[in-house]
Amino acid sequence: MKVLVTVKEVAEVEDDFEIEGTHIAEQFLEYDLNEWDDYAVEEAVQMQEAGDDVEVVSVTIGPERSEETIRMALAKGVDRAIRVWDDALEDAEMLDVAAKTRILQAVVEAEEPDLVFTGVQANDDSFGATGVSLADAIDYEWAAVVNALDIDTLLAENVANVHRELEGGVEELTEVDLPAVLTIQTGINEPRYASLRGIRQAQSKEIAEQDLDDLGLGLADVESDLILTDMYEPESESDATIFEGDAGDTAGQLAEVLREKGVGAE
Amino acid sequence: MTDVLAVTEHRRGSLRDVSFEVVTAGRELADATGGDLHLAVISGDVDKFAEQVNCDGVDQIHTVAYGEEFNHDVYTQAVEALYDDLSPSIVLMPNSVNGLDYAPAVANGLSLPLVTDVVDFEWDGALTATREMYGSKVETTIEVDAERVAVTIRGGEWPAANGTGDAEVTAFDADIDEGAIGSRVTGFEEVGSGDVDISDAEVLVSVGRGIEEEENLELVEELADALGATLSSSRPIVDAGWLPKNRQVGQSGKVVTPKIYLAVGISGAVQHVAGMKGSETIIAINTDPNAPIFDIADYGIVGDLFDVVPELVDEFQ
Numbered sequence: 150m151k152v153l154v155t156v157k158e159v160a161e162v163e164d165d166f167e168i169e170g171t172h173i174a175e176q177f178l179e180y181d182l183n184e185w186d187d188y189a190v191e192e193a194v195q196m197q198e199a200g201d202d203v204e205v206v207s208v209t210i211g212p213e214r215s216e217e218t219i220r221m222a223l224a225k226g227v228d229r230a231i232r233v234w235d236d237a238l239e240d241a242e243m244l245d246v247a248a249k250t251r252i253l254q255a256v257v258e259a260e261e262p263d264l265v266f267t268g269v270q271a272n273d274d275s276f277g278a279t280g281v282s283l284a285d286a287i288d289y290e291w292a293a294v295v296n297a298l299d300i301d302t303l304l305a306e307n308v309a310n311v312h313r314e315l316e317g318g319v320e321e322l323t324e325v326d327l328p329a330v331l332t333i334q335t336g337i338n339e340p341r342y343a344s345l346r347g348i349r350q351a352q353s354k355e356i357a358e359q360d361l362d363d364l365g366l367g368l369a370d371v372e373s374d375l376i377l378t379d380m381y382e383p384e385s386e387s388d389a390t391i392f393e394g395d396a397g398d399t400a401g402q403l404a405e406v407l408r409e410k411g412v413g414a415e
Numbered sequence: 416m417t418d419v420l421a422v423t424e425h426r427r428g429s430l431r432d433v434s435f436e437v438v439t440a441g442r443e444l445a446d447a448t449g450g451d452l453h454l455a456v457i458s459g460d461v462d463k464f465a466e467q468v469n470c471d472g473v474d475q476i477h478t479v480a481y482g483e484e485f486n487h488d489v490y491t492q493a494v495e496a497l498y499d500d501l502s503p504s505i506v507l508m509p510n511s512v513n514g515l516d517y518a519p520a521v522a523n524g525l526s527l528p529l530v531t532d533v534v535d536f537e538w539d540g541a542l543t544a545t546r547e548m549y550g551s552k553v554e555t556t557i558e559v560d561a562e563r564v565a566v567t568i569r570g571g572e573w574p575a576a577n578g579t580g581d582a583e584v585t586a587f588d589a590d591i592d593e594g595a596i597g598s599r600v601t602g603f604e605e606v607g608s609g610d611v612d613i614s615d616a617e618v619l620v621s622v623g624r625g626i627e628e629e630e631n632l633e634l635v636e637e638l639a640d641a642l643g644a645t646l647s648s649s650r651p652i653v654d655a656g657w658l659p660k661n662r663q664v665g666q667s668g669k670v671v672t673p674k675i676y677l678a679v680g681i682s683g684a685v686q687h688v689a690g691m692k693g694s695e696t697i698i699a700i701n702t703d704p705n706a707p708i709f710d711i712a713d714y715g716i717v718g719d720l721f722d723v724v725p726e727l728v729d730e731f732q
Contacts, residue, residue, distance in 0.1 A: 160549075161549075162549045162552050162553075164702070164703040164705065165705075166552070168553065171555070173549070173553070245528060245529070246519060246522070246528075246529050246531075247522070247523070247526075247528060247529070250523060269515075272549070272550060273548060273549055274548050275531075275532060275547070275548065275550075276529075276531045276532070277510075277515050277531055277532065278515065278518070278519035278522075278529055278531050279519070280519075281487075281515065281516060281517070281518075281519035281520050282519035282520065282522065282523045282529070284520065285491070285519065285520035285523040285524055286523050290597035290598055291487070291516075291520075291598075292516070292598060293487075293512065293515050293516040294512045294515065294516070312604070313512065313516070314512065314667050315426070315512045315513070315667075316511065316512060316666050316667060317666075317667075317670065318605060318606050318660075318667065318668055318669060319426075319603055319604070319605060319606070320603065320604045320606055321600055321602075321603055322600065322601045322602040322603065322604060323598055323599065323600050323601065324598065324599045324601055325597065325598045326597040326598065329597075335650070335651075335654045336650070336653060336654035339655075339656060373528075374528035374559060374560050374561045375528055375530060375557050375558070375559060375560070376557065376558045376559075376560055377555055377556070377557060378543075378556045378557070378558050379555060379556035380548070380553050380554070380555045380556075381553065381554055382552070382553060382554075382705075383547075383551070383553070383554045385705070385709070385710060386710045386711075387709045387710045387712065387715075389699070389709050389712040389713055389714060389715040390713065390714050390715070391709075391714075391715045391716070391717060392714065392715070392716050395722075396718055396719070396722035396723045396726050397726050399716040399718060399723060399726075400716075400723050400724075400726030400727040400729075400730055401726070401730060403698065403714065403716060403727060404727060404730035404731065406698075406714055407642065407675070407698075407731075410674065410675060410696065412618055412642050412643070412644070412675060413641065413642050413643060413731045
């Protein structure tokens with residue numbers, strides 16, 4: 150069985166930052182593995198450990214900088230990685246869901262995995278749509294926002310029994326035929342830290358670089374119908390009373406308010 | 416045509432609030448495009464749902480009677496068939512967990528650009544949408560370079576439609592292909608029951624990512640004890656396994672409305688706010704003065720919880 154995991158390197162923004170045009174200035178960004186993808190990687194690696202013959206391949210759309218993040222996934226147990234990049238992607242202002250779908254579709258067609266795991270969303274642009282869009286494009290079944298997966302049944306019977314995390318503390322129990330795309334929610338497992346041994350082994354694992362040409366794609370395939378025209382800090386709607394002073398002062402003022410409201414009264 | 420097709424949502428026999436919000440948002444768009452607002456009601460007791468959602472501003476309601484509960488293959492097929500029939504400019508869907516289980520498939524199947532989690536929009540021959548990025552730190556403007564588009568709207572951003580409308584209700588034959596349905600809902604499970612019901616508490620001390628380490632939880636437990644409060648948390652604390660699911664406040668956890676909600680080290684992501692914005696008094700302690708939690712707080716301390724919380728505990732001991 151082969152599992153393909155999509156892995157995205159995302160930028161995290163510091164508390165104080167500046168916007169330049171339609172981007173956050175580079176010096177205020179720190180790059181890391183997308184939180185949801187960390188859980189997706191863990192779920193795939195757990196399948197590989199539970200099964201006899203499960204290969205886990207990761208795919209990333211990202212520049213050379215993202216190799217560090219990919220190595221981290223390899224160190225956690227991913228067998229090999231694919232990194233898609235191209236000058237055309239470097240120049241693109243924005244990759245919309247449709248463009249990402251076309252790229253990943255080409256990778257799936259080459260790899261023919263039985264399962265694709267994606268994070269529910271990326272914490273930078275938070276579209277939350279690529280996994281399901283991809284499933285439709287490659288004619289796989291799917292389930293979005295999966296927070297439990299029965300790995301033993303999956304390996305034995307080729308069907309994915311999942312829980313989908315709905316709103317309001319309700320989970321939907323669903324049976325999904327394979328091949329399938331599952332979008333993985335945080336909390337489904339406890340992502341491991343890479344071991345020193347894993348980090349060493351990751352150095353010799355393959356990261357295959359592919360450009361659009363390698364994937365049989367052209368410029369038109371990565372053109373986005375969505376254009377990012379503005380980025381700004383939302384106006385603060387706060388009318389909160391902010392207590393001033395050091396920790397003792399502010400705690401004292403807050404305590405007064407709490408007592409007025411009857412808190413802590415015997 | 417410049418019509419709008421909006422899709423309603425229900426679960427276990429009841430329409431969800433988003434169904435009435437897509438009506439308001441859909442009417443707003445239809446007024447801008449000069450077209451009609453069509454509503455789709457798919458699966459379950461469609462006649463009952465159609466009657467309930469027949470609010471002011473709806474022009475036509477199309478029912479697709481097939482199955483009971485939400486199934487993404489059915490919804491995808493039904494919405495695509497309605498699109499082929501009505502040829503709307505905009506397909507409007509909720510940005511709910513189920514919305515995100517079929518909207519991307521609809522957009523892909525119809526080759527429509529997709530904008531998700533939209534909080535505001537304008538129509539000027541094409542759609543311009545407002546959405547957030549980087550966990551609500553920034554807002555962005557997205558122009559759609561196409562005449563037709565699929566959109567999902569964030570819950571709670573548009574008011575619910577009301578009033579009784581006189582839209583015509585028509586049964587639509589979507590010709591659902593049963594062979595193409597590859598997933599089956601086998602049941603539902605309520606999660607988060609247990610020893611404590613945080614939705615009963617009058618005072619909640621709620622802890623978030625800012626607590627950093629599991630062993631630091633002791634600090635907020637002490638505070639909760641000192642205040643006679645119940646301890647709750649935001650999602651990352653439950654994801655990490657530090658507190659059980661029944662302590663989680665937010666969209667996928669519990670909705671709480673205590674007299675006092677004291678948020679410690681919680682930034683106030685939209686999913687969290689959805690679960691506690693109805694609290695009577697909201698107090699936030701956070702290092703980041705721009706954290707969205709301060710937008711809805713009544714009182715705030717911009718500071719390090721590790722300095723402030725011990726002082727606050729002292730005040731009540």
